[in-house]
Amino acid sequence: MAEINSQNALDFAFNPSSIAVVGASEQPFSFGYHFLRHLLDYGYKGVIYPVNPSKSSIMGLRAYPGLLSVPTDVDFVICCVPTDKVIPLLEECPVKKVKIVHLFTARLSETGRSQAVDQEKQIQIVADNLGIKLIGPNCMGIYSPAAGIAFGYDFPCRVGDIGVVFQSGGSATLLIQMGSLLGLSFSKAISYGNAMQISESDILDYLRDDFDTRIIAAYFEGVKNGRKFVYSLTETSKTKPVVVIKGGKGDSGTRSVTSHTAAVAGSQNIWKNVIQQAGAIEVNDLNEMTDLLMLFEYLPPVRGKRVGIIGGGGGKCVTSADLAEEAGLLVPPLSKGMRNKLKSIVPDLWDWLGNPMDFSIWGDSALKAMEAHQLFVESGDFDIVIIQVSDDNPLIPDMWSSIIKMEVEDIINLAAKKSTPVIAVLCGAKPGYDDLQNERWKTLAQQKSRLIQAKIPTFETTAEAVKALSRFVSYWQKRTAVS
Amino acid sequence: MAEINSQNALDFAFNPSSIAVVGASEQPFSFGYHFLRHLLDYGYKGVIYPVNPSKSSIMGLRAYPGLLSVPTDVDFVICCVPTDKVIPLLEECPVKKVKIVHLFTARLSETGRSQAVDQEKQIQIVADNLGIKLIGPNCMGIYSPAAGIAFGYDFPCRVGDIGVVFQSGGSATLLIQMGSLLGLSFSKAISYGNAMQISESDILDYLRDDFDTRIIAAYFEGVKNGRKFVYSLTETSKTKPVVVIKGGKGDSGTRSVTSHTAAVAGSQNIWKNVIQQAGAIEVNDLNEMTDLLMLFEYLPPVRGKRVGIIGGGGGKCVTSADLAEEAGLLVPPLSKGMRNKLKSIVPDLWDWLGNPMDFSIWGDSALKAMEAHQLFVESGDFDIVIIQVSDDNPLIPDMWSSIIKMEVEDIINLAAKKSTPVIAVLCGAKPGYDDLQNERWKTLAQQKSRLIQAKIPTFETTAEAVKALSRFVSYWQKRTAVS
Numbered sequence A, B: 001m002a003e004i005n006s007q008n009a010l011d012f013a014f015n016p017s018s019i020a021v022v023g024a025s026e027q028p029f030s031f032g033y034h035f036l037r038h039l040l041d042y043g044y045k046g047v048i049y050p051v052n053p054s055k056s057s058i059m060g061l062r063a064y065p066g067l068l069s070v071p072t073d074v075d076f077v078i079c080c081v082p083t084d085k086v087i088p089l090l091e092e093c094p095v096k097k098v099k100i101v102h103l104f105t106a107r108l109s110e111t112g113r114s115q116a117v118d119q120e121k122q123i124q125i126v127a128d129n130l131g132i133k134l135i136g137p138n139c140m141g142i143y144s145p146a147a148g149i150a151f152g153y154d155f156p157c158r159v160g161d162i163g164v165v166f167q168s169g170g171s172a173t174l175l176i177q178m179g180s181l182l183g184l185s186f187s188k189a190i191s192y193g194n195a196m197q198i199s200e201s202d203i204l205d206y207l208r209d210d211f212d213t214r215i216i217a218a219y220f221e222g223v224k225n226g227r228k229f230v231y232s233l234t235e236t237s238k239t240k241p242v243v244v245i246k247g248g249k250g251d252s253g254t255r256s257v258t259s260h261t262a263a264v265a266g267s268q269n270i271w272k273n274v275i276q277q278a279g280a281i282e283v284n285d286l287n288e289m290t291d292l293l294m295l296f297e298y299l300p301p302v303r304g305k306r307v308g309i310i311g312g313g314g315g316k317c318v319t320s321a322d323l324a325e326e327a328g329l330l331v332p333p334l335s336k337g338m339r340n341k342l343k344s345i346v347p348d349l350w351d352w353l354g355n356p357m358d359f360s361i362w363g364d365s366a367l368k369a370m371e372a373h374q375l376f377v378e379s380g381d382f383d384i385v386i387i388q389v390s391d392d393n394p395l396i397p398d399m400w401s402s403i404i405k406m407e408v409e410d411i412i413n414l415a416a417k418k419s420t421p422v423i424a425v426l427c428g429a430k431p432g433y434d435d436l437q438n439e440r441w442k443t444l445a446q447q448k449s450r451l452i453q454a455k456i457p458t459f460e461t462t463a464e465a466v467k468a469l470s471r472f473v474s475y476w477q478k479r480t481a482v483s
Helices: A006-014 A031-041 A083-096 A114-130 A169-181 A200-209 A226-239 A251-261 A268-278 A286-298 A314-326 A336-345 A369-378 A397-416 A439-453 A462-482 B006-014 B031-041 B083-096 B114-130 B169-181 B200-209 B226-239 B251-261 B268-278 B286-298 B314-326 B336-345 B369-378 B397-416 B439-453 B462-482
Strands: A018-022 A047-051 A076-079 A100-103 A133-135 A141-143 A159-166 A186-191 A215-220 A242-246 A281-283 A307-310 A384-388 A422-425 B018-022 B047-051 B076-079 B100-103 B133-135 B141-143 B159-166 B186-191 B215-220 B242-246 B281-283 B307-310 B384-388 B422-425
Touching (some): A076 A083, A083 A114, A114 A133, A159 A200, A159 A286, A169 A215, A200 A215, A226 A242, A286 A462, A314 B169, A314 B251, A336 A369, A369 A397, A384 A397, B006 B133, B018 B031, B159 B169, B268 B281, B281 B462, B314 B462, B336 B369
Parallel strands (some): A100 A133, A159 A186, A215 A242, B159 B186, B159 B215, B242 B281
């Protein structure tokens, strides 16, 4: 068989005509069960071959005793069998013209045991000799919503434009599930584990050239080839934002990396510099990642740091201004033009109002909320406007709710006009399920859903919003400076 | 009338026998409405006198045309009338032996207008001459759950041990409402606004000596008397943890402070040093504050930084270790004793396991979750154990739910044994209301409620947990060093 390169092989993994799940099972604790079930749940349209030596049918599909007994060629194999069965399986692959194999199989070099390390090396030698491309081992493999392939439950079925390259399958699963709550959706995701053959750099290269991917989310524990990685990350960051978590920074994280994917974590400072110099963006956890992805997903490029902040009472405004400046943003005073406009609307208040604009000053004045929000958004004085929903207004619950709903309505209407980009902040409170019986927390949770559905970047706290925003603006400033 | 000191006056504000709400109203946008309604809603047991010149009854209570027409003496007056009516009201107070007046009345010095500044000065002179103590102006006043007094809707009725001294009423309202979702409850809270007379230092002194207050939450924008403040904060921090937000740090925050409470924000560096040297603890927003209060509320003193982390898959464990170390905590390797115990339980895994302990390695082994958690908590190797609920486990939804519920059950049982203190982390995801239809998010929200009800410090992310924990441990280390 002519050798296939990594890029072509990944094409087959994301869009295979046929998949064999080797080690398919009806035992719901087994991954042979999960991977097969995901193909059914997410509506994979190609041909599925469950392979299991002791079953004639699994989940209503005809099962085959071995790969060789499958009636057609197979593009993609998902391998869930124990380590000692991997090499015999690989040896059968060329007969079936298999393009790429996902080795879910684990307990290899990540155990730190010399026998397992040797075993992993053996697998690699056999695969190299046979010209078979491998994803893994010790990973969750492929999520390709367009093809109906996934590696977890509750993944979005809709196809998006965020590409995911994650060394950790559990973290990739959380990213996709958490992101879906913020309205994020994904083009392709790959959890690549020990990176025995297909490496982080190969996947970055693939996602860079992938027409369906506009934004990239990455989690790396180590790299196989530093020079190649720096090149791939730099080239990719030139055309697409790459948001990176580096796993394994301190002593204990580095130890954990070894037992997780057997990667070499490397020096924290070198990593920091590499990410920065490549033009990628480092974040510290999945929440910071989804926050930033939300900005890339919903907002156009923002290249200035002037922030208008409106809504909420005095204390909230003061704290927000502090947080924004500490995050490196600018919160300029109101311009002369804006002050003149305010003077004509609220002659008794104009001199007292500022940026941030405290709702408790103008909330019951002639200045209507819609008008105030609009002034900020249409002034041209700001690069971005943060509208804080006034959840600290002191009114009785039903009036309180009306204010919240009206402000959210305003935000949605203003964002639709696409003048200055808008970010919404509401509900820093953390209700448990029981608390949602209360109208206050129910309203906030409902309005959050509404904002997300309208594709408006929505944060629970201003601290989170300005942290993400600062990174977002820095990225666009840097990218503009380069190009 | 013999002059009353601030401490005695505050006693009356928190426990008055009678309250006159001057400017009481049935107009639901007015504060004369809110303050009266709060007394009824929260079951104030003393005598309530609504005062309004044009009503004979308000909310079913007999109303009086003026303070002088009220039939008995009055301990506490809540003043909601416009600025020009304040001095005539104050002049009537001695006749009724009023001990303290809460001036909700605003639009004074915080407007920045010279006439209003003069007016505020006039009020102060009159009050001083008459020997009347004032809270405010421009503030929300008193929350005293034991007495049935409150300044917002949806405040907890239960009496707790957190005392609140907040210059901002809106932020105090959010603190109390948000805190209640984490099971926090309050002894007394005061929003004191422009601090014309009763100052932040007076209130700190009061809360320091208050038998019902064990923990203090503070929000300051400026101080009236720096030397007195440093003394009060230092003395108070010696016996009770004081968690402080300083509002007004950068340029725009400082501007906002002026228009909010007319305070002088002061230098950011001086404030940072004052708070630190006093032994108080600075946080940046209400979320960081409630997170830290939760630790003081639920945990005994913790004076060591050795953290055990257990639960969640490999990527989650790696990131958690990184976050904990970056927050200044220690994540030591497993001790020899612990490794020996593991060897006897899981001879095939013991050498591979570490701290953090990755659920995906041992999740389906002979080591049961309860036993693993228990090993960590009872080892004596850690000063605190963070149990991460394994929401990244890859199982089918109903098994996934069982794992989550079982782990939460474990946490509750272990915490009840009161050996090593335990913190729970679950659900960094941010579901909107619609998402709670999904079993996954519903389960996490339900289990969060369950943990909070069991009084276990529960965080949505490890990043938040370790940030709060690091401050918590530093406080206790410092306090031990001093005493």
